[in-house]
Amino acid sequence: xxxxxxxxxLAASLAAALTAGAAAxxxxxxxxxxxxxxxxxxTGVIGGTPQRGGTLTVLSNQDFAHLDPVRNWTMPDMDFGIxxxxxxxxxxxxxxxKKGTEIVPxxxxxxxxxxxxxxxxxxxxxxxxxxxxxxxxxxxxxxxNVERSFAPDLTGGPDYxxxxxxxxxxxxxxxxxxxxDSVEVPDERTIVxxxxxxxxEFSYTATLPTFAPVPRAQDKGVQYDQRPFSxxxxxxxxxxxxxxxxxxRNEHWxxxxxxxxxxxxxxxxxxxxxxxxxxxxxxxAGGGGDASAVEWSDMRPESVAKVLSKEDVKARLAAExxxxxDMLHLNTARAPFDDPAVRRAMMYAVDREAQATANGxxxxxxxxxAYLPPALAGGKKADVLGIPPAxxxxxxxxxxxxxxxxxxxxxxxxxxxxxxTRAEAxxxxxxxxxxxxxxxxxxxxxxxxxxxxxxNAPDMAISGWCPDYPxxxxxLPFVFDGRTIQETGNKGNYAQFRDEEVMREMDRIATLxxxxxxxxxxxxxxxxxxxxxxxxPLLWERKPLLVGDNIAGAFGHPVWTGQFDxxxxxxxxxxxx
Amino acid sequence: MILYLAxxxxxxxxxxxxxxxxxxxxxxxxxxDPAAAACGKTCTPERLAEVRHSMGLDEPLWRQFTxxxxxxxxxxxxxxxxxxxxxxxxxxxxxxxxxLPVWDLLTDRLPVSASLAFGAALMWLVLGLGTGIAAALRKxxxxxxxxxxxxVAAASLPVYFTAVMLIHGVVRVAGxxxxxxxxxxxxxxxxxxxxxxxxxxxxxxxxxxxxARQSRSSMIEAMAQPYIRTARAKGMPERAVVVxxxxxxxxxxxxxxxxxxxGGLLAGAVITESIFGIPGVGRLFxxxxxxxxQPVILGVTLxxxxxxxxxxxxxxxxxxxxxxxxRY
Numbered sequence: 011x012x013x014x015x016x017x018x019x020l021a022a023s024l025a026a027a028l029t030a031g032a033a034a035x036x037x038x039x040x041x042x043x044x045x046x047x048x049x050x051x052x053t054g055v056i057g058g059t060p061q062r063g064g065t066l067t068v069l070s071n072q073d074f075a076h077l078d079p080v081r082n083w084t085m086p087d088m089d090f091g092i093x094x095x096x097x098x099x100x101x102x103x104x105x106x107x108k109k110g111t112e113i114v115p116x117x118x119x120x121x122x123x124x125x126x127x128x129x130x131x132x133x134x135x136x137x138x139x140x141x142x143x144x145x146x147x148x149x150x151x152x153x154x155n156v157e158r159s160f161a162p163d164l165t166g167g168p169d170y171x172x173x174x175x176x177x178x179x180x181x182x183x184x185x186x187x188x189x190x191d192s193v194e195v196p197d198e199r200t201i202v203x204x205x206x207x208x209x210x211e212f213s214y215t216a217t218l219p220t221f222a223p224v225p226r227a228q229d230k231g232v233q234y235d236q237r238p239f240s241x242x243x244x245x246x247x248x249x250x251x252x253x254x255x256x257x258x259r260n261e262h263w264x265x266x267x268x269x270x271x272x273x274x275x276x277x278x279x280x281x282x283x284x285x286x287x288x289x290x291x292x293x294x295a296g297g298g299g300d301a302s303a304v305e306w307s308d309m310r311p312e313s314v315a316k317v318l319s320k321e322d323v324k325a326r327l328a329a330e331x332x333x334x335x336d337m338l339h340l341n342t343a344r345a346p347f348d349d350p351a352v353r354r355a356m357m358y359a360v361d362r363e364a365q366a367t368a369n370g371x372x373x374x375x376x377x378x379x380a381y382l383p384p385a386l387a388g389g390k391k392a393d394v395l396g397i398p399p400a401x402x403x404x405x406x407x408x409x410x411x412x413x414x415x416x417x418x419x420x421x422x423x424x425x426x427x428x429x430x431t432r433a434e435a436x437x438x439x440x441x442x443x444x445x446x447x448x449x450x451x452x453x454x455x456x457x458x459x460x461x462x463x464x465x466n467a468p469d470m471a472i473s474g475w476c477p478d479y480p481x482x483x484x485x486l487p488f489v490f491d492g493r494t495i496q497e498t499g500n501k502g503n504y505a506q507f508r509d510e511e512v513m514r515e516m517d518r519i520a521t522l523x524x525x526x527x528x529x530x531x532x533x534x535x536x537x538x539x540x541x542x543x544x545x546x547p548l549l550w551e552r553k554p555l556l557v558g559d560n561i562a563g564a565f566g567h568p569v570w571t572g573q574f575d576x577x578x579x580x581x582x583x584x585x586x587x
Numbered sequence: 588m589i590l591y592l593a594x595x596x597x598x599x600x601x602x603x604x605x606x607x608x609x610x611x612x613x614x615x616x617x618x619x620d621p622a623a624a625a626c627g628k629t630c631t632p633e634r635l636a637e638v639r640h641s642m643g644l645d646e647p648l649w650r651q652f653t654x655x656x657x658x659x660x661x662x663x664x665x666x667x668x669x670x671x672x673x674x675x676x677x678x679x680x681x682x683x684x685x686x687l688p689v690w691d692l693l694t695d696r697l698p699v700s701a702s703l704a705f706g707a708a709l710m711w712l713v714l715g716l717g718t719g720i721a722a723a724l725r726k727x728x729x730x731x732x733x734x735x736x737x738x739v740a741a742a743s744l745p746v747y748f749t750a751v752m753l754i755h756g757v758v759r760v761a762g763x764x765x766x767x768x769x770x771x772x773x774x775x776x777x778x779x780x781x782x783x784x785x786x787x788x789x790x791x792x793x794x795x796x797x798x799a800r801q802s803r804s805s806m807i808e809a810m811a812q813p814y815i816r817t818a819r820a821k822g823m824p825e826r827a828v829v830v831x832x833x834x835x836x837x838x839x840x841x842x843x844x845x846x847x848x849x850g851g852l853l854a855g856a857v858i859t860e861s862i863f864g865i866p867g868v869g870r871l872f873x874x875x876x877x878x879x880x881q882p883v884i885l886g887v888t889l890x891x892x893x894x895x896x897x898x899x900x901x902x903x904x905x906x907x908x909x910x911x912x913x914r915y
Contacts, residue, residue, distance in 0.1 A: 252874060285862055499630060
């Protein structure tokens, strides 16, 4: 970890570099991806259109969490799995910026046909869809995988099937021969989902890997994670956990059935467990054996200044917004944050600018002004409270005095060890209004267990939320629905916020069948929750990723937290890889 | 000797059982819940209970412990139904993070850590013992003082500092070697050695310094013994005096620490492996800590304990070989 003073110096250099970069750009086209003037890296697609062939190398400091489609719920891992190994009923366009948030049919012929007011959704599979062994992908395989998502030993994946499908109570997966009646497969190519309520954006839900096909004969329970059976353009040649993953072409995949994936490289090799600083250095050099390599995890804040100061390296940096919102959760279950007036004061007291500085600088962090990230609010940055980025100390003091806390109070803040600098920045900003913050740092491995233990939870905790697809339904209910609170292992709603009015409105929005109307309602609910202040929105971060000299077709995809879109990435000159 | 060995093996088994029980109990009492971690972003209490059951975590401590022990000696079946996992002998549990038996992970990573440990050990033995013996034989001279100052300096450098400096100097600035990236010995021996050269050096510098100091003092003590004087008086060549009589008794204490050090390194050099991106047991342990992968943490802990206990036993047996005065 770097010290505050080093971070401050770094932030100053980043700010200077950002200003220079912004001056070089012409118009602010907002979230178009092609001209986001706040983007400190390359705008648009890096390296132009790739050529077919060669080996793309991915340098990573870690292994994938899960590649089994029903266990894969980490955004970059979902990108990797969905774009390379398995196809889903629908998927996102392979384009940067706002266009990338639009969906197109993938396995299905269209985006699904709703009936019964959105409670029943029917999808028809395309003809000619094949697995890696040449066998045909059937609707029954999609149903089987949806059923797998209920198996208690296949943990960690998206739970939308459990949330949305009708009559699933007590269902524990297909391994013992039990099947769901709420998913019908009248023929080999048709699948019908019966939902427990109208879901307007079910076409978006069908982008999740839960809706990828898994043939029953290939299922090996938890061991399927080692080698998912491919319906995508690549198949697994070798997977040494924690060491290396090698993908080769699935010769049975047909580009004619796939509107999104271009599958440019012949091979994709993921090298794991490398040092993060060494990956940055190798890609800053970007030539030789690393010219055909990209990095998997975020570039380290320490490397940012080295990159932004060199135009040729900066041109190889993707820095798409992650689409997640980082928040300071206030424990509404007990004093002093059970009082909405005190929570509102915190909204004004927090210096979010200092948070950006402590988190790697303004080039890679934007001050958040709402819970819903801009991608979920029609590309607009909602700002109902209009609080200055550095906070409004006078207003905060006034609110605290009105709440009878004019003399201040003491509150505990738990952060994981990596966020200590940010905790100290918070401590300083709240000290301005007489709030004494006691910081407790815990190991990242037990952080979420610690803040998710409702009885022993701290007064404040930092945590973010990333939507699974561009809908408020994948954000606000996970973070602010009081019915999701659990005694231990509480996840998402760390503020333990339980508000009848908010929950009623969530239920009402859930019944809306018009997606546009629902999105507008989510944005309005966001403002309503902001007024109740269960959490302080802090930052909208960017995901900085470098590529080598020989990489083409690279851009951060707006849905998968700014990770490269592996559907269209490739090489300029495959002969040199 | 056989009786001694049998007694020691029983002792080893007892120590391992105790370590196993203590580690198991600590994990059982920890607040971190592997089932909650595995369950995902949203997890209803019912789902959590199912996950806990599927992982066998709803059993009482004694039952989980006896199942674990049974698995080590006889293997066991994990879970139920058509996809129940067969965890064969020796079953050290199952990693739900990697979806692999812990034993498979350990045996996959062990050759990597062994590559690192044996290479580094060879390097530090040559460097450390050479320096220590040279200094001892020149006791009190400028050479002795220079070597020992160098050893103190090297011993005071933590491995994470040496490692980062080596990468910076040799790779980043000089460009003599590529950024380290582990290659298997069986795939390409030259690549294997080139990629391990820096990690070996980082570890060897630290250990060599300690061994130089230890071997110097042991040698000085040994060379002052009356039998050395006798050997010299009988006209034995100096080289033979040093090698046959000095080294054999002087190296006994060095052998003890060598056994412990090598045993510890075989179970993974966490910092070195992490900095150099070597996928050995140490890196596995580091990743398991990050992922709260308790079966792997427990497995590596037991492996480390086994290596240290076993190394101790081997060293004690080797005493008899090195030092003729030792008899069992």
